[in-house]
Amino acid sequence: MERLKRHVCFGGVQEVHRHRSAVLGCAMEFALYLPPQAARGPVPLVTYLSGLTCTWENATTKAGAQRYAAEHGLALLFPDTSPRGLDLPGEHERYDFGSGAGFYVDATAEPWSANYRMFSYVTEELPALVGGAFPLDMARQGIMGHSMGGHGALVSAFRHPDRYRSVSAFSPIVAPSQVPWGRNAFTGYLGPDEAAWAAYDATALAASTAWRKPVLVDQGTGDEFLAGQLRPELLEAACATAGIPLTVRRQDGYDHSYYFIASFMGDHLAHHAAALRG
């Protein structure tokens, strides 16, 4: 692992690292924020999964998360959104598939299955790497994300209720099997058999997950993707049926941008801190 950047920030440090991922078969970059409390011992870790077209950089520079992470003593991990540097056929043609759009699945369809294994990368390989190298308490992990990353966060929590103690999402794609972004990505990465898609669909997973901790979702009512791609009402119905304590806060007039995320980041990190304390 090679450190590329280091900036003192709110008394802690914002770092960027490059490493060789065995799971993805390529070199990857990630960002890690260590709060001031990490100088005195291990701190809880919250992983933030970004959306379509993003790298680690969007959230680290635009979400305003470090101030709240420093207040609560939380480390923040910002992975990239897809494997990089591969140049597979068609990999860079669309903003919603291929590079920058890994959808946090382990692909099973060719030619993606050898490298596009972002679910294993963000839930296993990368946490193990940072847990072994930095002062992190890996028994206290939370996960959050935006849009495609909100989908990834919800699926990660619902599939690993013992690994994550807290989850939240900004404008998540809650039912990828039912909306164009998700259907296109899942067809490409997982193949046409829709039965296989349920393992990466939070609304479908709600019926079987053991997750019963509070789930916080913020959704802007002025979001241009709300009706076509996000559809939080589908997750609300599934969680109500399953008995999962979901709160969807509809925020008047906010859009899909990082201005929205920055506006409510403090609430989200307070939600994680409450669950990860002690």
Ligand SMILES: N[C@@H](CCC(=O)N[C@@H](CSC=O)C(=O)NCC(=O)O)C(=O)O
């Ligand atoms: N057509 C747009 C779509 C890209 C976009 O809006 N990306 C969002 C995430 S959308 C769901 O995953 C994003 O976070 N963009 C980065 C940012 O810094 O705002 C386009 O291609 O621009």
